[in-house]
Amino acid sequence: MNFSYQNQTAIHFGQGQIAKLAKSIDKQHKVLLAYGGGSIKSNGVYQQVLTALKDHAIVEFSGIEPNPSYETTMKAVELVKEENVDFILAVGGGSVVDGCKFIAAAAKFDGEPWDILAKNAPVNAAIPLGVVLTLPATGSESNSFAVVSKLSTKDKFAFGSPYVHPLFAVLDPDVMKSLPDRQLTNGIVDAFVHIMEQYLTYSVNAKVQDRFAEGLLLTLIEEGPKVFSANDDEVRANVMWSATMALNGLIGAGVPQDWSTHGIGHEITALYGLDHAQTLAIILPRMMSEMRKEKQDKLVQYAARIWGITEGDIDKKIDQAIEKTESFFHAVGMKTRFADYNLNEEVVDALVAQLERHNQTAMGERQAVTLERSKRIIRASL
Amino acid sequence: MNFSYQNQTAIHFGQGQIAKLAKSIDKQHKVLLAYGGGSIKSNGVYQQVLTALKDHAIVEFSGIEPNPSYETTMKAVELVKEENVDFILAVGGGSVVDGCKFIAAAAKFDGEPWDILAKNAPVNAAIPLGVVLTLPATGSESNSFAVVSKLSTKDKFAFGSPYVHPLFAVLDPDVMKSLPDRQLTNGIVDAFVHIMEQYLTYSVNAKVQDRFAEGLLLTLIEEGPKVFSANDDEVRANVMWSATMALNGLIGAGVPQDWSTHGIGHEITALYGLDHAQTLAIILPRMMSEMRKEKQDKLVQYAARIWGITEGDIDKKIDQAIEKTESFFHAVGMKTRFADYNLNEEVVDALVAQLERHNQTAMGERQAVTLERSKRIIRASL
Numbered sequence: 001m002n003f004s005y006q007n008q009t010a011i012h013f014g015q016g017q018i019a020k021l022a023k024s025i026d027k028q029h030k031v032l033l034a035y036g037g038g039s040i041k042s043n044g045v046y047q048q049v050l051t052a053l054k055d056h057a058i059v060e061f062s063g064i065e066p067n068p069s070y071e072t073t074m075k076a077v078e079l080v081k082e083e084n085v086d087f088i089l090a091v092g093g094g095s096v097v098d099g100c101k102f103i104a105a106a107a108k109f110d111g112e113p114w115d116i117l118a119k120n121a122p123v124n125a126a127i128p129l130g131v132v133l134t135l136p137a138t139g140s141e142s143n144s145f146a147v148v149s150k151l152s153t154k155d156k157f158a159f160g161s162p163y164v165h166p167l168f169a170v171l172d173p174d175v176m177k178s179l180p181d182r183q184l185t186n187g188i189v190d191a192f193v194h195i196m197e198q199y200l201t202y203s204v205n206a207k208v209q210d211r212f213a214e215g216l217l218l219t220l221i222e223e224g225p226k227v228f229s230a231n232d233d234e235v236r237a238n239v240m241w242s243a244t245m246a247l248n249g250l251i252g253a254g255v256p257q258d259w260s261t262h263g264i265g266h267e268i269t270a271l272y273g274l275d276h277a278q279t280l281a282i283i284l285p286r287m288m289s290e291m292r293k294e295k296q297d298k299l300v301q302y303a304a305r306i307w308g309i310t311e312g313d314i315d316k317k318i319d320q321a322i323e324k325t326e327s328f329f330h331a332v333g334m335k336t337r338f339a340d341y342n343l344n345e346e347v348v349d350a351l352v353a354q355l356e357r358h359n360q361t362a363m364g365e366r367q368a369v370t371l372e373r374s375k376r377i378i379r380a381s382l
Numbered sequence: 383m384n385f386s387y388q389n390q391t392a393i394h395f396g397q398g399q400i401a402k403l404a405k406s407i408d409k410q411h412k413v414l415l416a417y418g419g420g421s422i423k424s425n426g427v428y429q430q431v432l433t434a435l436k437d438h439a440i441v442e443f444s445g446i447e448p449n450p451s452y453e454t455t456m457k458a459v460e461l462v463k464e465e466n467v468d469f470i471l472a473v474g475g476g477s478v479v480d481g482c483k484f485i486a487a488a489a490k491f492d493g494e495p496w497d498i499l500a501k502n503a504p505v506n507a508a509i510p511l512g513v514v515l516t517l518p519a520t521g522s523e524s525n526s527f528a529v530v531s532k533l534s535t536k537d538k539f540a541f542g543s544p545y546v547h548p549l550f551a552v553l554d555p556d557v558m559k560s561l562p563d564r565q566l567t568n569g570i571v572d573a574f575v576h577i578m579e580q581y582l583t584y585s586v587n588a589k590v591q592d593r594f595a596e597g598l599l600l601t602l603i604e605e606g607p608k609v610f611s612a613n614d615d616e617v618r619a620n621v622m623w624s625a626t627m628a629l630n631g632l633i634g635a636g637v638p639q640d641w642s643t644h645g646i647g648h649e650i651t652a653l654y655g656l657d658h659a660q661t662l663a664i665i666l667p668r669m670m671s672e673m674r675k676e677k678q679d680k681l682v683q684y685a686a687r688i689w690g691i692t693e694g695d696i697d698k699k700i701d702q703a704i705e706k707t708e709s710f711f712h713a714v715g716m717k718t719r720f721a722d723y724n725l726n727e728e729v730v731d732a733l734v735a736q737l738e739r740h741n742q743t744a745m746g747e748r749q750a751v752t753l754e755r756s757k758r759i760i761r762a763s764l
Contacts, residue, residue: 001396002395002396002397002398002399003393003395003396004392004393004394004395004399004402005392005393005395006390006391006392006393007389008388008390009388010386010387010388011385011386011387011388011635012386013384013385013386013387013635013636014383014384014385014636015384016384017384017386020386204616205616205620206616206619206620206623207597207600207601207604207605207620207624208597208598208601208620208623208624208627210597211593211594211596211597211598211600211601212593212594212597214593214597215589215590215592215593215594215596215597216590216593218589218593219589219590219593222589223589234586234587234588237588237636238587238588238589238590241588241590241636242589242590245590250632253393253395254395254396254619254623
């Protein structure tokens with residue numbers, strides 16, 4: 001399949017690379033230093049950033065929440081305009097980065113910024129953006145996409161624009177040392193499912209993209225479970241680099257993509273507040289099972305190359321591969337059922353109604369994930 | 383290992399993508415359309431380019447030879463200055479792209495341009511550059527490096543600068559349909575050895591980089607031999623994309639690199655005029671054997687993951703892997719001995735003298751390829 005691919009983000013990877021900020025942002029810029037809660041203050045990242053930017057003019061904005069909200073980010077947009085900020089530095093995980101992408105676009109948007117999310121209004125300009133990543137997970141630090149939620153209406157929408165593609169991203173694996181287990185778990189599962197959404201479709205014989213995707217999956221499977229206890233720089237580096245490569249456009253170039261697990265997952269977060277990755281881990285195994293005919297060739301390839309499953313009939317191989325996938329999620333501390341979050345039968349109709357309201361009635365690489373099939377997937381995931 | 387990585391090249395991949403040129407180069411530019419011999423005229427690429435650029439001002443420069451020469455490229459530099467060219471479009475394989483990178487830098491260089499090559503004089507500016515690739519091989523279409531030779535002194539030097547990194551590259555696999563077998567063979571082997579130079583070192587447990595490199599090797603092994611007869615778009619696409627990914631900085635980020643096979647290979651081309659890839663295929667197998675202690679872990683990993691060799695003692699595994707590598711070269715029509723080119727014993731001292739003259743006395747990822755070891759490698763390759 002034809003494609004155009006470009007990724008302009010300059011990656012500065014490794015221990016101590018936060019110091020690179022000093023040269024990465026021109027001194028004439030007025031910088032919005034945007035972050036989430038206070039974790040960057042307790043883990044030392046905040047201080048490292050301030051040291052690197054000691055000669056820059058800085059305005060701070062904190063409080064960008066997980067699943068960044070329209071309501072919060074619009075407060076930052078006001079601040080950006082008031083203070084004539086002309087560079088945004090996102091210091092945090094995917095939520096902070098996504099929030100900052102929306103801030104960057106909304107501050108330059110002529111009209112009602114909500115339309116960027118709800119109506120796909122085109123983004124024609126944005127404030128330039130850089131990232132110091134504190135949680136490897138979403139890949140947002142080197143792609144053009146963001147997801148923002150409106151709390152008041154329980155809507156969760158994505159948008160994308162080359163104008164919000166970060167100019168640089170600092171990836172220092174040491175930031176992972178102070179992350180709570182829950183965030184490490186979320187990051188690993190999030191990255192894993194990003195890869196699966198681009199890999200597990202119908203085959204177009206794109207061997208490079210397939211092998212790259214498989215390489216990332218294998219790395220997460222080998223290194224993910226070690227990251228919680230290992231005092232091992234290499235483990236952290238491998239997980240962090242995998243998460244970035246999982247969604248920087250590379251493995252998805254020239255191949256079909258799915259994203260229906262994300263489609264259902266977003267609605268679960270919007271209605272019940274589960275972490276993004278928690279929703280993906282609940283849905284993916286049942287999505288794989290429901291779509292086993294459409295995805296058969298790739299599921300068999302996945303079973304063989306990732307899990308070494310080559311014996312038995314096709315359905316048995318696929319079942320084993322799904323089981324292995326779910327076991328991997330458990331191995332990194334992730335639960336995989338609605339019941340684990342005290343959610344039951346009632347979610348089925350509520351989620352289907354939400355999908356219908358958002359016109360998510362024909363998702364996936366061949367629009368085969370109808371409302372009926374989504375309903376079956378959700379019910380099977382209770 | 384810490385690294386910084388950025389690749390700005392916008393890739394336009396697929397059939398018919400040459401038409402993208404119209405929008406990829408601003409119409410206010412005066413474009414140097416640079417190419418090699420006449421092959422782009424017989425295979426239709428030239429006409430496609432002219433059609434796409436029908437509204438652009440164009441100056442043509444042809445005759446950039448394989449292993450582009452300082453002498454030829456300096457003629458283009460004169461033309462560029464005379465005509466006030468402010469964009470260079472390289473239409474060709476790696477030699478044309480490399481030549482154009484040097485033209486782009488030399489035209490803006492304050493001083494003697496030969497110093498860029500011979501004295502590593504810093505490049506601080508260059509004319510912007512785009513590429514229409516006609517031969518998948520060198521990866522030059524999306525990296526910052528080039529190799530240029532001085533015919534009069536038999537010197538072959540590399541240089542690199544972010545200023546000569548192509549802004550875009552059009553990769554249309556259809557161009558491969560009209561390539562002579564010899565060029566297809568060269569391209570596959572060149573890409574393969576590029577990967578090996580970044581992969582076959584000592585292990586730093588960079589799992590993503592390793593798996594990506596292995597994915598590219600496997601793709602070339604599976605698809606390379608098919609490319610000569612297959613009327614198969616997917617085969618061509620896989621080979622072309624592998625060659626680009628083989629040397630765009632990605633698999634080499636954060637890992638040690640070798641390049642000593644290239645070090646010896648360049649001298650063979652300079653002295654005896656063999657194609658670049660021919661020289662690599664002669665040297666690599668013996669380099670692998672000579673450096674088996676230093677590269678032991680990776681050679682064993684290579685044997686297992688690429689060739690499925692897991693039985694026997696370490697030396698046996700390594701020997702088998704080398705044999706498989708050489709057989710793969712043969713399978714794509716590449717010879718692997720000096721004798722195949724009617725070169726014999728006399729090359730040993732001549733090449734060693736040339737290496738010494740160019741201070742190539744401690745090559746490789748740990749500077750372990752001394753003159754003595756190079757001599758042994760060359761002799762073993764007769």
